[in-house]
Amino acid sequence: MAVEENLEAKKKALESAILQIEKRYGKGTLMTLSSEGIKSVEVIPTGSLSLDIATGIGGVP
Incomplete structure (x- = not known):
């Protein structure tokens, strides 16, 4: 108890x-792990593919 x-x-x-x-x-x-899931975020590509991949979202939010 x-x-x-x-x-x-x-x-x-x-x-x-x-x-x-x-x-x-x-x-x-x-956010908790069980909440809402993945949200779409608008990004601006940096022009560097490796940097865009490293950010995890494809650019700068």
Whole structure:
């Protein structure tokens, strides 16, 4: 019982912290692994193929 209560308290504290961060810096600042998936971002190619590949999105956002 005590372990479950402690886990619930930690979950509530984490949710509260995430809400505060999103309120201050905007929605999408933090994402969990299970949330929404991949978002499409507009990019500007750098002109260097290796640099575009290294950014992981094909250029500069």
